Amino acid sequence: MLPSAPAHAFSLPGAVAGKRIIILGAGLAGMTAAYELTKLGYSCTVLEARDRIGGRCWSVRKGSTQQEVSNPTQTSQLDDGLYFNAGPSRIPHHHQLTLHYCRELGVPIEIYNNVNEGAYHFSEGNGALSNKKIRIREVHNDMRGYVTEMLAKAIDQHALDVSMSTEDVSKIIEYLRAEGGLDADKLYKASARRGYVEAPGAGDKPGKIADPHTLADLLQSGLLAPDFYNVAEYTYELQMTMFQAKGGMDNIAKALEKKLPGIIKTQAVVSSIQNVENGVKVKYAVKGVAQELTADACICTLPLPVLSNIDHNFSSDVSRAVDFVPYIQTGKIGLQFKRRFWEEDENIFGGITHTNNDLTQIFYPSNDYLGKKGVLIGYYNFNDKAKKVGALTLKEREQLALEKGSLIHPQYKNEFETSFSVSWHLTPYSLGGWALYTGDTRQSLYKAFAKPDRQVYFAGEHTTYLNAWMAGAFESARKTVADVHARFTEQRLQYPSSGKSGG
Template sequence: MLPAAPAHAFSLPGSGQGKSVIILGAGLAGMTTAYELTKLGYRCTVLEARERTGGRCWSIRKGSTHTETVNPTQTAQLDEGLYFNAGPSRIPHHHQLTLQYCRELGVPIEIYNNVNEGAYHFSEGQGALSNKKIRIREVHNDMRGYVTEMLAKAIDQHKLDAALTTEDVTKIIEYLRAEGGLDADKLYKASARRGYVEAPGAGDKPGKIADPHTLADLLQSGLLSPDFYNVAEYTYELQMTMFQAKGGMDNIARALEKKLPGMIRTGAVVSSIQNLENTVRVKYTLKGAPQEIEAEACICTLPLPILSNLDHNFSSDVSRAIDFVPYIQTGKIGLQFKRRFWEEDEQIFGGITHTNNDLTQIFYPSNDYLGKKGVLIGYYNFNEKAKKVGTLSLKEREQLALEKGSLIHPQYKTEFEHSFSVSWHLTPYSLGGWALYSGDTRQTLYKAFIKPDKRVYFAGEHTTYLNAWMAGAFESARKAVADVHARFTEQRLQYPASTKEGG
């Protein structure tokens, strides 16, 4: 009865009639379950180990603090009003449920510029184009030109296996000429698509188009490697239009928190989850003091690396899945600069520069355009690169970001002010960025989380096919709420009100 990806407020029939539910974790999934269950008449208690809500939905601002397992506590020195998103930073236009909660909670959104042909590819290596910043539009349009030229020639010479009529050939050639910017002879010779070395202007200023990079140089310089061709235009979740919450993504979490007065206990570190005959018992510490709470159901949104270290009596299938589903290693660093040189000097407004070094990606802010100062994400890396960078001290991470970033933007050296870095796989109560599944584990381990273990239900991005996205938290929350509500409303239909409910 649950509509798929509903872009409307959640509405289920029946009442929870004051039944009690413990929710573990005050991230987006946990707070959304509490929000929706409360509207249905349930009594919710949310336990959160951190001293803040939001979980991985976290924006770094002046005064933000962070302590990892391998580094001392750092405090953000960003100027008032500046921020960067340490966790999720983008909302796809087709994630209707995320947008619905922004609408319902009154969180304003703005365009997030994820695709910017004016940003760069930077490949360290030995090729003719290596160690140079190359505009993305140059690489994309040169390659479109060369590939369509080769295909057009092959079609002209009847070298394709496909049987084509003369009319078909003409239509395909017309398309290839348009797609690749080929001339009348079906040759690629650069065009205004790849930009100008001298911009057109008034009077006798037609503009000058640069010669294309040669195909050999593009190949030998590594600019066609997977480091650069996981491009946003081809990835469903990253296609424009994209959005972000104004002022920081954790404004979504803050809006949810306001809907749950008195329900969230921060600093509550869970140590044990036990399914009993008719209840769930959770043990935790609060400010060092041991605590215990029981309720008629529990919704667990804790990341699996955290859950793996807790005492529980889950079934063997759930226990195995908790221990064997890996989480990605990933990290970000925010760099504050005195001047938005990427806009003033290089006309880069939003978007991403891709590299093959330890930075992996540089994100340019999609807010406060033409402002005085700004914060860009100096690296966003994954897997082995994130693991390597995560082992560095805070100062060494900063030095790495500045050293490698200066190869692309020499302005770093004179404009840099402050940094703040987060390695999610070294962050207590997360220990990873998001869950990773293979085709095989989707058919085995994953299935353990999409049904309850007695009175414990699971939610969070790891219980969806929307891993790493806020939509995963929201979708899973609605599913958990619907499942819990179905359990109790169905039982009231089956048993007299005076009958004690079974497990």
């Protein structure tokens, strides 16, 4: 009864009147659910504990504030017009539903440059190439050359335990020569692929190509470790083309908020969720004043570490899942600089520098190219590194980002102006970046959220296979809206699958 593809305006048959729905959380999932339900005639109330909407879809701007559990309140001193995305910053081209809502809500998008061969790999260590910034294109092309050369030699020597015809061998060798940039003798020599030490120009300036790094140096310097190869060209969700909301990813959340006038209550801290006969009762407080709401159903989009601390009468399966699904520890810091030295001095326009130290990644902005000032994401780290950095004071985080970042960009010292850091696992009403599942917990804990617990339904990235992505919020909201609407219209509707990641 539903159209076959999800990337379109949501259209469910039937309308209702007089049904009340409480939605917990004004992140993308909660607001999308409210947006779609109100179209169908439901009366919705969205309760949000923060004093802002958007949840983890948050762009830090001038005046933004953050209160973590172990640090004083910080207020952003970024210049007017500058920002960085503290939460999601990228939209894959195949997340159709995310792009659909940008289109439907009138949120302009622009290209996000996620893959930049001109950014760096930086490995702290004792190898010949350690403690040096190496252009990504140098590492990638040298390794392609060495590996394809070895494979070509093995084929020539019939050292592969593979039965191939002479024609097949010829085709594979042709491919290897093209892929690795091998010469006529099937040997790897440096080429323009890896860049120039002297750029070509007019007149007698053919350009000068540097010798390749040796395979031994690449290996010993740790540049082939997972720190550097869990990167975009190998990861489905990070392959180009990618997009971002123009002016900040929170513009998507703001556009949803505009569609919900009078529906969202901020600073509403929920303390209890109770299934009652034929409905739901939710207790909450606004600035310390206790209040209570009843409704026909509830959609809970709260992150599970937050929900775990709220009184409820869920079934044992759901309660166990709420308590035992872990969330990743992760953090970012935005660093404002008085000039865009990465563009002016080093020709880096967007993309990511990867390190094996506590920074993990440095993100270069994919907006306002050639502008006067800019904001780098000075670190984006996870797990133990995020835990270690998150335990620092705000000033210590800044000092760490500047100290380690200066090893790559010595311009930091003279160009830095201000910073703002976010540790999501220490942020109230989030308490983590996104849900983490294993193969086993997908078969047990995850399934607890696939169906309602009496009158309480669940949505959010933790109820999808699109964890950490805005797509998860949108996909889950649509599925849950379809389930709620089926309940109250007594129709057996089935949420469609497009057979691809459509968020």
